Amino acid sequence: MNWQQKLNEVNLDQAQAFPGQLTAYLEKTIRSETPKLAVSTDLNLSGRFEEQWIVVTDTSIHVLQQPTPEDKVRMKSWSLAIVRKVDIKNYYGVGSVELITADGAIELLRFTLRFRQRFYRFADYLQKILREEQFSVDEAVHQSDGESMYGENRCPNCGTPFRRGTTTCPKCSKKTETFRRLLGYLQPYRWKVALMLLTTLIYTVLTLVPPYLQKIMIDDVIRRSRLDYLRWIVLIIFGSSLLSALFQGLRSYQLAWLGQKIVYDLRSRVYAHLQSLGLAYYDKRQTGAIMNRVTGDTSSIQNFIVSGIQETIVQIFTLVAITIILFVQDWQLALIVLLPTPFIFFGTKIFGKRIHKLYHRIWRRRSNMSAVLGGAIPGIKVVKAFTQERYETERFQEALEDYFHEEVRAIKYRSTFFPLISLATSIGAVLIWGYGGYRVIAVRDISLGTLTAFIGYMWRFYQPITTLSHLNEQYEGAITAAERVFEILDHQSEFRQVKSAQKAAPVRGEIVFRHVSFYYEAGEEVLKDINLHIHDGELIGLVGSSGAGKSTLVNLIPRFYEATEGEILLDGVNIEDMDLNVLRSNIGVVLQEPYLFYGTIAENISYGRPSASLEEIVWAARAANAHKFIMKFPDGYDTLIGERGIGLSGGEKQRISIARAILKNPRILILDEATSSVDTETEKLIQEAIDRLVHNRTTIAIAHRLSTLKNAHRILVLDKGMIVEEGTHGELMKKENGTFRHLVEIQAEVARTNVV
Known part of the structure; x- marks a missing residue:
């Protein structure tokens, strides 16, 4: 070797x-x-x-x-x-x-x-x-560890960092590939696309009839005073215009329907993919920026599909047909018509490159605006409580001003480019009038009708070129939007479904941590070599100072995050080998700050079990000590609550959250400081509900008030990501210099100070 x-x-x-x-x-x-x-x-x-x-x-x-x-x-x-x-x-x-x-x-x-x-x-x-x-x-x-020198998040060709979580290089990716991928969404509707193309072809042919009829009108009708031909020519022009309008309307409807359907498919797929991404994806992104991609960017794509694609097809058909007609009529005049096209072609390419980069900057500014809105509006109560209305207004105005300046830059490009295109076509028209007029008057090798028809076709030739140059701007905007949307779709799902996933066996609730460590991308380890065995039906308390790793530890069980090292077993099976839906369907979570959705109280309680009957919803609410306050509302369980539970107190929201967990009936329950933000009377009601909820379930409770863990089978004390103490409440209190006892004494001292 x-x-x-x-x-x-x-x-x-x-x-x-x-x-x-x-x-x-x-x-x-x-x-x-x-x-x-x-x-x-x-x-x-x-x-x-x-x-x-x-x-x-x-x-x-x-x-x-x-x-x-x-x-x-x-x-x-x-x-x-x-x-x-x-x-x-x-x-x-x-x-x-x-x-x-x-x-x-x-x-x-x-x-x-x-x-x-x-x-x-x-x-x-x-x-x-x-x-x-x-x-x-x-x-x-x-x-x-299949990482290259550049790392798994860099392009192997140029070393440019991938957009986080994707395998798409912003430098090596091509616009044509993005466009081809976008057109791939037309594949399910190929027969409708074929019908639309046929309609477009007929419409294009009909628009080319009038100039030729004008030639006949001048040369054969007016110059020869043939009134008998006049009636038929007028009727044919009117008929072609009528059919043209009819097919134009049909074509517009077909394109509009296709545009709406593609955007429907795209939005559905993007939103479904967002649901499949792990929490790590959302931890580093602003809500407004994500919403802008799902709504704003897909709207840009829709506009291009509805108007841009149909115009592109029409104008390309028109260009090809008119070019043939021009050379059939007179090849010399046809060459003059083509003179401005190289300038227009290369000018459009240069314009496209610059405007594409500019559209990326515009997108970022617009996304920043959405992010400011997405942060301020949900937190409007905090804004008003701290009288920061002026500050938030100034933040939005700054974002708006940045967006305005980038848009003005784009306007400057457009204001320069499009007049130059018009000037180029006007020069071609002047040359045709001059040379064509000379040949009609002096050389007399073409007729006035031929020149008139030629000029009509000339303008129909320049119109597609001008339109396509305008469409290039729309195309660049749509491609930019598509790149942002595809960036989401290309983002790898945090949790791949394993082919051999365990589905059948019922869950008992035994949890084992074997040498589990966890860290975020940049920072020290949050959990270090955790070894833990939780028996099914056991109530485990987790305590520790802020940042000790309590929430991170419980977040690993439902695989909100993946363990960096080690393995977690549920009933002897590695949770990474379990079907994710089966795993999470057996886990209930009650958070410190419960999240309620806009809708009725009944809908929020049955969120984990949409098929639950009203009797089951009421039973869960009674078990959570929520039924009495719910029935005080005029509409009872049909009471509409605002986003994030606006209209309910903190204790009421928490009890609805507990009712939601009771109705789900999970084998494993995670309580993340469920009673830390309520008054004593409400805490008693919540604690009673929790006592009913934890019965005969594996429960892991993070507690702010340490006295609530007296009934726990074991209490684990975490410090700097490690389990430093373990035992019952009584056993831990006997340790004179123990961390748990120290925390209890501090809490008691704070309570005495507050009373005084």
Whole structure:
């Protein structure tokens, strides 16, 4: 086996072969050593982006820098004999691997956090090498870390970052591909498209009849005073105009219907795909920006499909037909008509490139406006409470002003380009009048009727060119909008459905965490090596200071987020191998801030079970201590509540949320500080409802008021992402210096202070 094969065999990054130039260098310099491990990183020790390779052999560790054309390979080496252990440091957005020696720590390498898993494995394997343990860089490791040097979120061709969560390169993607993909939505309606094309062809032919009839009118009727022909010519012109109007209306209806249907399909698909995306997608995006894509961008696409495509087809048909007619009538005049077209063609291409970039900026400004609205309007109560109406108005005006300036830039482009197009066509018309008139008067090789018909066809020829140049702007706007919409559709679903998903077995509620760790993309670990066994029917309390990782831990169970490392088992089955709908249908969640939808109280209670009868809804409301206050409303369960539960108190919203969970009847219940934001009397009612709800279910309760966990089978105390204490309420209170006891004492002291 040669060195290249050896290095590729131990390479943790199988998506990228070990560089041949570095292989040749290593083969010359350390031929006697045996490679055990190789890995690439994307940062140098200065924190700048640079590809470096680390090779661990049976005796040494080597760090190699990729050479530039003007530079040679540079390598730094350390003997394994001086290394006592390996440590990983995590900073904001960056991590590092350190070698701990008798003289202190040596920083070996740095990496961006998207490669964190890779370097945890690297550190683990390096520790095994130090302990002289056997290991193999197996295929499973390669497949789980298939990242190139650019990373899985960068284009392999140019290195440009992908739009987050997509595999679409903004530089390498082509407008024609986007347009072709957009037209793919016409495929289900191909017969209607064929009928529309036939209608368009007939309409185009009918619009070409009048100029030819004008030629006959002048040469054969007026000049020869043939009144008997006049009546028929007028009737034919009127008939062709009537049929033209009829087919124009039919064509417009067909295109409008197709446009509406395609946008209907597109919006439905986009919204359905949004529902399939995980919470991580929404965590980093503004609601207004997402809404703008679903509504505003699809409207731009609709406008182009309804008016742009039909005009494009009509004008192209017209251009082809008129070009043939012009050359049949007189090839010399036809060439003069074509003179402005190269200028128009290249001018349109230049205009299209510039306006496309500008439309992207316009889209971002419009999206920013929507985001400001989407943030301020739902929070209008907070805005008014802090008298920030003027501030929010100024924020919106700033966003509006940015949008205005970008639109003005687009107007400047249009105001320059379109008059130049008109000037080019006017020059062609002047040349036709001059040269054609000369031939009618002096040369006399064409008739006045022929020149009149030619001029009529000339304007019909220039009109499509002018229209198409205008449509280019509309096309660029629609393509920009389509790119934004397809960006959502190309965003990979956070949770893929496994083909062998478990569906049949009923859920008992036993939950096991095995070495579970979790971190967000940029930041330290939120959960660190969690090992936990929750028996079915057990009530578990979670406590800890803010940011300890309580909510993150429970969010991993319904797979709102995926565990970064380790596995979570439900009844012995890895939750990643379970059907996502089955998993979540067995889990009920009651949040600290319950979310109610615009609709009736009954609709909100039955949200998890839309088919529930009124008797079942009332039963759930009674169990949640909500029935009495609901019946005080004149419309009872048919009372309409506003968005986010406007019109109800916090305790009332919470009890409806509990009723919703009771009606769902889940095997596993998650309570995320369900009583933290209510008064004492309401808390008692809610606590009674919760006591009924948790009966005979596996329950995990995050509690703000620690006294509410006295009945818990076990209480877990989290601190900095780790379980630091575990036991019953009484057992934990016996620990003099325990974290739980300390939290209880602080809470009691705060309560005494508030009373005083």
